[in-house]
Amino acid sequence: MAFDGEFFRRDRRMHPPAYTPGYKSSILRSPRLALVSLEQSISERTGPVFSAEHLDALDNDLIRNYAESGEAIGERIIVHGRVLDENARPVANTLIEVWQANASGRYRHLRDTYLAALDPNFGGCGRCVTDADGYYHFRTIRPGPYPWRNNGSDWRPAHIHFSIFGHAFVQRLVSQFYFEGDPLIARCPIVATIPDWAAVERLIARLDMEHQVPFDCLTYRFDIVLRGQRSTYFENRPAGN
Amino acid sequence: MTSHILKETPSQTGGPYIHIGTVPGFAGLKTRSQEQQHILATAGPVIRIEGAIYDGTGAAIPDGIIELWQADPSGHYNAPGFKGWGRAPTGGPGGIWSFETVKPGVVPWRDGRPQAPHVTLAIFARGINIHLHTRMYFPEDEAALVADPVLLTIEHPARRRTLVATRLSGDGMPVYRFDIFLQGDPETVFFDI
Numbered sequence: 500m501a502f503d504g505e506f507f508r509r510d511r512r513m514h515p516p517a518y519t520p521g522y523k524s525s526i527l528r529s530p531r532l533a534l535v536s537l538e539q540s541i542s543e544r545t546g547p548v549f550s551a552e553h554l555d556a557l558d559n560d561l562i563r564n565y566a567e568s569g570e571a572i573g574e575r576i577i578v579h580g581r582v583l584d585e586n587a588r589p590v591a592n593t594l595i596e597v598w599q600a601n602a603s604g605r606y607r608h609l610r611d612t613y614l615a616a617l618d619p620n621f622g623g624c625g626r627c628v629t630d631a632d633g634y635y636h637f638r639t640i641r642p643g644p645y646p647w648r649n650n651g652s653d654w655r656p657a658h659i660h661f662s663i664f665g666h667a668f669v670q671r672l673v674s675q676f677y678f679e680g681d682p683l684i685a686r687c688p689i690v691a692t693i694p695d696w697a698a699v700e701r702l703i704a705r706l707d708m709e710h711q712v713p714f715d716c717l718t719y720r721f722d723i724v725l726r727g728q729r730s731t732y733f734e735n736r737p738a739g740n
Numbered sequence: 741m742t743s744h745i746l747k748e749t750p751s752q753t754g755g756p757y758i759h760i761g762t763v764p765g766f767a768g769l770k771t772r773s774q775e776q777q778h779i780l781a782t783a784g785p786v787i788r789i790e791g792a793i794y795d796g797t798g799a800a801i802p803d804g805i806i807e808l809w810q811a812d813p814s815g816h817y818n819a820p821g822f823k824g825w826g827r828a829p830t831g832g833p834g835g836i837w838s839f840e841t842v843k844p845g846v847v848p849w850r851d852g853r854p855q856a857p858h859v860t861l862a863i864f865a866r867g868i869n870i871h872l873h874t875r876m877y878f879p880e881d882e883a884a885l886v887a888d889p890v891l892l893t894i895e896h897p898a899r900r901r902t903l904v905a906t907r908l909s910g911d912g913m914p915v916y917r918f919d920i921f922l923q924g925d926p927e928t929v930f931f932d933i
Contacts, residue, residue, distance in 0.1 A: 507744060509932065514751045515869035524753075524867030527796035531923050534932035535894055541847050542860050542875075543933045545817040546809065547825030555772050565770065587745040598761025608757045608767055610803070624764045660754065660761055662864075668809050669933050673864050673871060675752040689753060692869050698750045724746045 504728030515692035565622030573602025573640030585727030589633025604645030800835025804865025815845030
């Protein structure tokens with residue numbers, strides 16, 4: 500059974516704390532009391548199973564999955580990468596969901612009132628499942644930066660939100676990735692909630708010219724690491740490595 | 741013995757538009773397969789679990805999601821025919837989220853002792869930098885609650901009650917109300933797992 504082993508504790512020094520006043524929305528939405536440390540039981544070491552057969556055919560193609568009168572406008576890109584655990588083993592058959600603004604920085608959402616134009620052919624929602632070796636890919640347009648009310652008009656760097664499940668509830672992760680070379684990354688209050696710049700670097704997708712599609716798409720590489728399992732020599736038989 | 745070779749990818753907030761990517765029909769996008777993620781069961785003794793998530797001013801947050809993970813009624817995870825996972829937007833009237841499911845059975849603690857029936861919950865929203873993990877228990881399981889190994893790890897007995905739902909009276913399916921308080925006097929217990 501693959502999930503006998505306990506997962507490594509989450510290293511919270513690499514993650515943003517709950518309370519980050521530079522990102523104002525966190526002030527009223529952050530617990531004030533300490534988290535209660537919980538040893539992992541079967542309730543935490545298991546998780547839902549998703550499979551590619553449950554997806555729709557265009558779920559991993561955001562250029563076409565909302566198209567009405569033509570393809571989405573913007574810089575055509577493919578994002579690909581590999582999902583590994585902390586032991587560098589591939590995480591196969593796990594669901595990745597993505598959402599993003601369009602090329603002008605506008606989300607298809609009632610609450611987004613930014614003046615930039617909506618694209619009638621772009622929804623900004625996609626998903627894919629990793630293959631047996633942990634690889635995933637999707638096609639989209641590069642999202643634009645956009646302003647938001649935080650400290651007056653802050654600007655978000657171009658980013659794509661992602662959600663990933665892994666194979667256990669302890670591996671669940673929601674985050675955002677950014678694009679190599681974007682000068683707004685270092686100026687973003689949400690990026691700055693992460694206390695360690697080395698950790699920020701792990702959220703930056705790298706231009707991958709080797710895998711461009713000639714005369715069609717640029718390609719970015721973004722790898723994801725989920726929590727790994729350790730051996731438990733006394734409580735259970737050794738597992739996880 | 742192995743140690744960490746790689747480091748976990750850092751978390752970031754799901755942002756104000758998390759509904760686009762996770763419950764797109766609710767966000768006004770075209771619907772697609774697997775839209776009714778808050779319905780885990782339609783047969784058997786179906787129960788409803790509902791609640792709201794309150795911020796530090798007492799306002800229900802309208803722009804998040806909550807996910808649920810549970811065993812089947814016989815205490816098995818990933819059981820054939822019962823996925824055990826659900827997702828609901830927090831954004832119904834009054835900020836209500838809800839699931840329709842079946843009550844989970846007893847699952848073992850690490851040493852084999854029974855855990856009281858519970859569902860595991862994860863909360864994602866704008867302003868939440870890393871998702872919050874909690875559990876909901878059922879109020880009728882009084883004896884099991886007193887002996888539950890996880891509840892007993894919570895130092896202050898008064899805080900344990902923040903993880904127990906309230907059974908609402910009424911006709912039709914049983915309804916359990918579980919309100920989550922991010923801050924304030926009844927701040928819900930959140931776990932570091």
